Amino acid sequence: MYSFLEKLGSLGSSRSETISSVSEDNNNGSMATIIVPDVVPSPVEDCQRLHKAFEGLGTDEKDLIKVLGHRNASQRKEIRETYLQLYNQSLIDALQSELSGDFRKAIVLWTMDPPERDAKLANEALKMCKKGVKYLKIIIEIACATSPDHLMAVRQAYCSLFHCSFEEDIASHVSSLPLRKLLVGLVSSYRYEREVVDLAIANSEASTLNEAIKTKKLDQDHVVWILSVRNFYQLKATFECYEKNYGNAIDKDIKSSGKGDLQNLLGAAISCIELTEKHFAVVIKESVAGLGTDEDSLTRGIVTRAEIDMVRIKEQYRLLYKGSLDADVIDDTSGDYRDFLMTLLGKGI
CATH class of the missing domain: 1.10.220.10 (Annexin)
Incomplete structure (x- = not known):
């Protein structure tokens, strides 16, 4: 498989290279697993x-x-x-x-307007964030695994539903300044959506990120600035430059620099940006692993991605865990809840 940078061309050029083109796959509909009939009733x-x-x-x-x-x-x-x-x-x-129950939660979330759904999920996550940083990863997903237009729509829906801005609610619920800065920066972003990459900038910002990791200063403004301002194609190029120049994947070096909440959220942001389908494959696997099932995470992973990129998520799941996502969902759920999730996965009633 070619790396992102290999698709762009050689890194050997001494001058700045800028490549602009239409996104490889602007329409993710073919990656959806929901099955809409050829003839839809009125x-x-x-x-x-x-x-x-x-x-x-x-x-x-x-x-x-x-x-x-x-x-x-x-x-x-x-x-x-x-x-x-x-x-x-x-x-x-x-x-x-x-x-009632998990079936009600799942079908209500599915039936909602997607921006309103994400606004609701974000609001619930902020109310729960004192119980653990895992809830703030939901906000990372909304900011880093969706399109700029969708994020803008979520922010508008948030204002309408909760009578304050998304950013304002983050500031009022998240006490840690570094986490607050990161989350506000990410949800405030409106990234350029087309494929524009400057390899000189990618190398320079890979160096900036490496210095922040080495000196354990991940809370510096320029780290948030890079992650929240650059378009996703530029960031993928930066992450590849980082691995090429410093020998490790950037998320691995962030994990090695400490086990705090900031490292945790930065790793989630990079995961969502670098390979979104892998991130959600992990979310779904963790929700069904062990003795119990985390139904909220399982529901979120399937409901929010079923008409976006679930085909890719299933493939990543198979590669990572040598098993079937469908089979694991069947094993861990039951009744109408299972029937509904399997329908969204293209295998239900």
């Missing part, structure tokens, strides 16, 4: 079917899965709008009142 028909599933003595969960689990984000938006018009009730509220 939003009215879908709403009537959903409403019927809520009627009677018990809810028909299977019918909810068959409709919502096979509709993309724009189709789900039409369904939400139509349901409100037809029945004068929010579909989200109906799901909340009729369902």
Whole structure:
């Protein structure tokens, strides 16, 4: 497999090289695992079917899965709008009142508008962050594993839902100044999305990052500046220059420099930027490993990526763990929750 820099060309040039091109894969739809039928019923028909599933003595969960689990984000938006018009009730509220447990959490998150969903996940993570830095990794994912336009939409949704800015809430909940600086810097970013890479800058900033790691000064402003301002292609080139010039992957050197919360979040940011599908493969594996299941992490990993890059995540999972993501999810879940997750993974009802 060619490295990112090999795709750009030789590192041997003594002058600055800038390469600009259209992103290799602007449309990740082919990497989605949800299955949308060739002929999709009208939003009215879908709403009537959903409403019927809520009627009677018990809810028909299977019918909810068959409709919502096979509709993309724009189709789900039409369904939400139509349901409100037809029945004068929010579909989200109906799901909340009729369902329970992990299945309810999963299908409600899936049915929500994706920016609102991420805003909700971020808000919950900030409320929980005193219990551990792992919750702040959710904010890292939103900032570093989504498009600039999506991050902007999340920030707008956050203001509408919670009556304060995303950045303001981070500042009020995260007491550590270095963590606060990093998170605010990342969520405030609006990166250039097309492929533009300057190899001279990549080498220079790899050196800057190496010096910060060696001197254990990861909280310096220029570290946050590099990670939050540069486009993702530029950062991938910087990380490859780092490994080429200093012998280790940058995330490995960060881990070796200490085991604090800042190192933990920096490692998560680099993981999301460098190979997003690997990051989420690890999230899902850790959620099902051991005696219990971390349903919240499992739900987040599948629901937020099923129509983006789950095909790639499955492949990374197979490479990392020599096993099937689908099989592990089946083994660790049950009932309607399992049926719904497997539907999003392209293997359900």
